Amino acid sequence: GSDLLAQERARTTFSVNDLSVYLYGEEYLERQEKFLALIENEPAFDKSNRYFLGRTERFAGALRKDHALVKMSQEQKWTPEEFQHADILIDEPGPFGLHRGMFMPTLASQGNAEQHEKFLKPALRYEIIGCYAQTEIGHGSNVQGIETTATYIPETNEFEMHTPYLTACKWWIGGLGKAANHAVVMARLITNGKDFGPHAFCVPIRSMEDHSLLPGVMAGDIGPKFGYNTTDNGTMWFDHYRVPHISLLAKHSQVKPSTGEYIKPPNSKLSYGTMVLVRASLVGYARINLARAATIATRYSAVRRQFVDKDTPKKMGSQIVETPVLDYSMQQYRLFPIIAAAYACHFTSKEMMRLYFLNMKNMESGNFSLLADVHASSSGLKSLTTTMAAASIEECRRACGGHGFSSFSGLPLMLQDYAPNVTWEGDNYMISQQTGRYLFKAFRDLVAQRASGKFNTSQITNPTLAYLNSYLDNPDLKCPVTTPNQFFNPEIQLAAYGHRAAHIVAQIVHALDVEKRSWNSMLVDIYNASVAHCQLILVQNFILGIRGDMPQPEGVVAAVLPAAAKEALTDLSNLFALHQIHKQPGEFLTSGYLDANQVSMMGKAIMDLMEHKIRPNAVGLVDAFAFPDYHLNSALGRFDGKVYEAYTEMATREPINQTDVIEGYQQYIKPFTNPNNKQGKTMSARL
Amino acid sequence: GSDLLAQERARTTFSVNDLSVYLYGEEYLERQEKFLALIENEPAFDKSNRYFLGRTERFAGALRKDHALVKMSQEQKWTPEEFQHADILIDEPGPFGLHRGMFMPTLASQGNAEQHEKFLKPALRYEIIGCYAQTEIGHGSNVQGIETTATYIPETNEFEMHTPYLTACKWWIGGLGKAANHAVVMARLITNGKDFGPHAFCVPIRSMEDHSLLPGVMAGDIGPKFGYNTTDNGTMWFDHYRVPHISLLAKHSQVKPSTGEYIKPPNSKLSYGTMVLVRASLVGYARINLARAATIATRYSAVRRQFVDKDTPKKMGSQIVETPVLDYSMQQYRLFPIIAAAYACHFTSKEMMRLYFLNMKNMESGNFSLLADVHASSSGLKSLTTTMAAASIEECRRACGGHGFSSFSGLPLMLQDYAPNVTWEGDNYMISQQTGRYLFKAFRDLVAQRASGKFNTSQITNPTLAYLNSYLDNPDLKCPVTTPNQFFNPEIQLAAYGHRAAHIVAQIVHALDVEKRSWNSMLVDIYNASVAHCQLILVQNFILGIRGDMPQPEGVVAAVLPAAAKEALTDLSNLFALHQIHKQPGEFLTSGYLDANQVSMMGKAIMDLMEHKIRPNAVGLVDAFAFPDYHLNSALGRFDGKVYEAYTEMATREPINQTDVIEGYQQYIKPFTNPNNKQGKTMSARL
Ligand SMILES: Cc1cc2nc3c(=O)[nH]c(=O)nc-3n(C[C@H](O)[C@H](O)[C@H](O)COP(=O)(O)OP(=O)(O)OC[C@H]3O[C@@H](n4cnc5c(N)ncnc54)[C@H](O)[C@@H]3O)c2cc1C
C-alpha cells in the first residue's frame, strides 16, 4: 500500500501544498496541525470505538464529547471559526449541535436587546442549552401549517403554549430529546382571538435545577434513525403551558402588553438573509463530504489491485502484476467527477458566502437588489449540491467494492450522518420551486423589457439575466465544436450550460403562460430548471475560481494559484463541465445546442482527459484536501496506504470476537450439531 | 390516516385480489395467512425491538431466530419454498443464511455421491453448519487471483490448506465469524508442484464437540458493517492445516490419490448454470425490495398532507384541506416508476427462472444453445435491477421527507441490508462486461452472417439477435410518433429500446474493431450497452406478461388477468417504458430514433398518464403486492394508515426515554447549567 501511494505521489505534476494553501490559506492549515495534537489526545474525542457501539452508548459518548468540546473551547478561548474547525475534525453530530447551529442564531437575529441579555448571553456560556423546535410530526415543509398555539393572556401578560392535536407535537428537534433546557418554539401567535401564524418563542422546558421536565411540558427522544444517532432528536407537546411575555422573540414583530395588540414586522424580506446563510453553508458542507468520500475512494483505488488488464498489463520490474482499479476507465468515470465536484463546490460556497455578506450589507442600507437572485441560487444550490454529495458518498462506498460496506471504510457512517441534508433546511425537491419561481419571473420581466423597446444591456445586473438574455438574442444557437479538444474552451462550456438552462426556463414559461398548464403539473420541469441553473453557477465559479477572476470580499486580496496547480485544476474544471453533459446529454440535445456527433466526440475528450491528465494527479488532488487520518477515520483512506493492516487490526476489536466461542452456542447451535453432548475434540464428527 | 386510505381504496378501478392472485397464485397467498399466524406468535421472530438494538444484541437475536426457524421448519416439515417464504416474512439475514444459500448448493452441485453422503446429508439436518469461503481480503471480483493454497500431500493423501500472505485471508464470509463449523473454501489446488487454480474444498473449521476453532484454523468476525449486521461475516486463515482427500469437491475435477494426478472437469460451461440461477433469483429479490419500498412510500404519501395546492385546492366537505403529497406531480414522478419497476422485475424474474430450468434441461442433453444469451442477460439484469432497487429504496426513503429518516419507517434498515446486492455475486459495474462481451460477439457474428450472403431469418434464434437484426436492416429508423398517445403503442416502445441498444452495441464494436480502441477505454459505453440491453428485456417481458403472451414453463398453464387489472397494469407498463426514456433521453436521441419534439411530447404523455390513470390506482397497485404489516415493520407503511399513532407509540419504547433525566446529566450538562448546585424547581434561572 505505502509503495503504491508513494509512486502515485511521485507522479503528481504540481505541489500539493500549493493547492492546499490556495484552498484553505496557511492559517487554517497551521491551526489544523495544532488542533490535531490537542484533539487526538483528548479521550472524549477518541474515535477508535465509534463503529462498534450501539445507539445508547454512542449517545452517551456524544454527550461526553460535547461537554469536553465546550470546556476545551472555553479554556482555549476559541473563536467561532476555531470551534467549527475542531467540530469538523471530531465529526460527530452531538446533543449541543443545534444550540449553536439554530438556537443561538435565532436568538441573535430575532431577539431584541433585552432578550439578548436574558437568553443569548447565558446561552453563549452554555448555562442555557437550547434547541430549535419548528417541525411538528404533521408539518415540516409547510411551516405555515404548524398547529402549536401560543395564545396571549392579557390578564397575566403571558402566552399559553398548547399542542391541540397529535399532529401538532414537535418532532425531529435536535437536542430536545434529552439535552436542552430551553427551546425556540415556532407556534401560531394568537392574540385578541386572531391567528397571526407562526412566530418564534424562547421557552424553558426543563428545570434549571435538576433537568426534569417542567410541568406542562412533555418531551423525549424520537428514537433510532438512519444516521445522526448521536443527536437526541426529540418530540415535545405542551399542555396549556404558560410562559412570560418576554418569550416572544420581539425584534421584528411584537405583542403589546395588556392590550395584546399585534405589531407586525417592518419588512418580511429580512428573514431571507439568514436562510441564504444556512443554505450557502450547506454548500460548503457538501464540499467537505464530497472531498472526504473522494479522498477515501481514490486512495484506496490506487492501492486496490484487481485483475490483469489484458491490453496493457502492469509490470513491477519484469513481473506482471494486477492493475490498480483506479486505472479502469469506469472507476475513473465514477470517481474523478466527484473530486471535481468537491472543487466546484469549494469555489461556489466561497462565492455564496461573499454574496451573503454583500447582500446583508446592502439590505442594511435598504438595497434589496441582490436578494432575490442570491436567495434563489442558494436554494437551488442547497438542493443540487446536497443531492450530489449524498449520491457521491454512496458511489464512493460502492467503488470500494465489498470493503466499502465495512464500517471501517468510514463511508457508511458518513453516508448515514450526511443523509438528512437532502431533507432538512428545505426538502431538495420542494425547495427547487423557489428557484424556479425566481427564474420564471426574471425571464418574463426580461422578455417584457426587451419588447418594450427601451431595453439596454445596463439592465443586465446579474449573471442570471445575462444568460437568459443571450438565449433570447439567439435561441437557435448551435455549438461550433468540430474536434474533441474544442470542448475544453470555457466559453463553449458556459454557452452550453447557459443555453440549456434558458431553454428549459423558456419552455416552462410558455407552458405556464401560454398553454396555461398548472404549476403542479410542471414540477418535474421546474426541478430540472433549478438543476440546470445551478449547474451553470457551479461551472461558472469553477472557471473563475481557477483563473483568479473571482470577485473577492471587500478587503481580501485574491490568492494566486501557481501554474502547475492551475493546470491540474483546469483539467478538473473541464471534467466537471463535460462529464455532466456526457452523462445526461438529453437537455443539451433538446435545447438544440449540441448534436449527437458532438456528444460522442465529447465522450472521447473526457476519456482522454481522465486517462492522461487527471489519472496521474488523482492522489495529489485528493491529498490537497488535507484531511488528516483522524478526521477520515477510515482503514481504506489512510494517507500511508496501509489499508489491509489497519483494516484487520480494527476487526480484532469487534466485541463479538472477544470470546472464541459465541455465547449463543450452547443454546442455539449445539442442539443441532452436538445434541448428544459428545466430548473431546475431533476435527469433525463426520470425517 | 384510515379514512384517507379507505378513500383511496374506494377509487381503485380493479380488484386488488385479482391482481395479487395473478402475481402469486392462490396457494402462496393462503400459505402467507397460515404462516403469519405461526410466525407472529413466535417470540424469536418478534420484530418490535429490531430498530433499538446494537449490533451485539442483534446478532445474538439473529442466532436465536435462526435456531427457532430451523426448529420450526423441521417440526412443520417445510418444503424449501415454504422455508423461503417464512424467511422472507421474518426478513433478517442470519448466521445460517449462507449455509442454505451457498454451502449446501455448492455441495450439491460440486460434490460427488460420497461427498453428498458425508457432507450434504448432515448439512440438511444442520448437524454440519457451513459457509462459503471464496473472497479474500485481497481478492473479490478476481476469483482467479485468490491466494489461499491447498497443496496435495501424497504421503498422507491429504491437502494442506495454507494462507501465505495477509492479503490471502478469507474475508466477508457469511456465517464464518461465529456460527459455522464447516466451510467450503476456494483455494488454489497445487499438486505435483503445479498450480491448477481455484477449486472448492469442504473443510471442518470448528470442533463438533465444543465449537472451538480447530488447530491450524484462525477465524473471527470482521466487524460492523453498513447493514447485514445480523450476519457474522468472517475472516479465516490457515496455518498449514491438513484436511483429508475427500475435502476436494470432486464431481467435476479430481486429484488421484497417491499419484496426485489432476483430472480436469469435462466441461467448464456447466458451472455457468448455477450463476444464472443466483442472478435470476437476485432479480426476484430486487422485485421484493422495490415493491416493499414502494408500498411504504405510496401509502404514506396518500396519508401525508402538506400545503394547499393553490391551483386545485382539495376540499373535505366545504373546508379546504392540505393536499396529500401523492397528488404532487413530482412525488408521482418519483414513486410511480418504482411501482412500475417492481412489476417489471416480477415478470422478468419469472421469465429468467423459466429460462434457467429450460437451459439446465437442454444442457443435460448436450444442448448449449441458450446458455450464452441467458448467462449474459442474467448478468446484466442482476446489475441493472439491483442498482434500480437500491436507488429506489433510497428514493422512497427521501419521498417520506424527514420521517423516512426514522428507523420506524422501515426504510433505513431495508436500505442497509439490501445494499450489498450491488456488490456481491458480481460487482454491478464489473459484471456488465460479461453482458457486453456477449452482445458484441452476437453483433459481429450477425454482421458476418448477413455479409456472407447465406443469411436467413431462421438464424435469429433469440430476441437479442432479433433486435440487432432489425437495427442492421434499418440503422436510420425514425420514430413515427406525432401525438402523445401514440407512445402507448408497445411496438413503438420496443422499437425505441431495441434501436437504442443496438445502436450502442454497433458503436462500441466499431470503436473496438475499427478504431482499435482498448477494452478498458470503452468500459463506460460497455456498461451503457448492458443497461440498454436489459432495459429492453424488462420492457419486453412486462408487455408480454400483461398480454398473457409470456412463454410458460412446461406443464404450466398461463394465469388469466381480468380486464380491469390488465388495464391498470398496462398503464404501469407504459409508464415503465416511457419514464426511463423521458428521464434519460440521451441515447434515444443520439441513436437517431427520437427527436427533441417527441421527447417533449412524451413528457406530456407521462404526466397525463400518471395524473389521470395511475394516481387513482396507486394504493391498489401496491396493496396487490400483499405485504403484511409484520413484513413491512413500518409505522409509515401500515395497511390501516394509522401512521402517526404507530410512529409515536414506537418512540415511547426508545431506551433513552426510559429515564426522565438522562444519565449523563450530572457529569456533562449540570456543570454548565447549574454549577452551584442550586436546589428547587423554578421555570428558569433566567426568567
Ligand atoms: C435528522 C433530522 C434533523 C432535524 N432537525 C430539526 C430541528 O432541529 N428542528 C426542526 O424544526 N426540524 C428539524 N428537522 C425537520 C426537517 O426540517 C423536516 O423533516 C424537513 O423540513 C422536511 O419536512 P417534512 O419532513 O415534513 O417532509 P414533507 O413535507 O412531509 O415531505 C414529504 C414528501 O412530500 C414532498 N412534498 C412536500 N411538499 C411538496 C410540494 N409542495 N410539492 C411537491 N412535493 C412536496 C417532499 O418532496 C417529500 O418527498 C430535522 C429532520 C431530520 C431528518
Ligand SMILES: Cc1cc2nc3c(=O)[nH]c(=O)nc-3n(C[C@H](O)[C@H](O)[C@H](O)COP(=O)(O)OP(=O)(O)OC[C@H]3O[C@@H](n4cnc5c(N)ncnc54)[C@H](O)[C@@H]3O)c2cc1C
Ligand atoms: C455483505 C457481504 C457479504 C458477502 N458474503 C460473502 C460470502 O459469504 N462469501 C464470499 O466468498 N464472499 C462474500 N462477499 C464478498 C463479495 O463477493 C465481494 O465483495 C464482491 O465479489 C466484490 O469484490 P471486491 O470486494 O473484491 O471488489 P473489488 O473487485 O475490489 O472492487 C473494487 C472496485 O473496483 C472495480 N473493479 C474491479 N475490477 C474491475 C474491472 N475489471 N474493471 C472495472 N472495474 C473493476 C469495481 O467495480 C469496484 O468499484 C460478501 C460481500 C459483502 C459486502
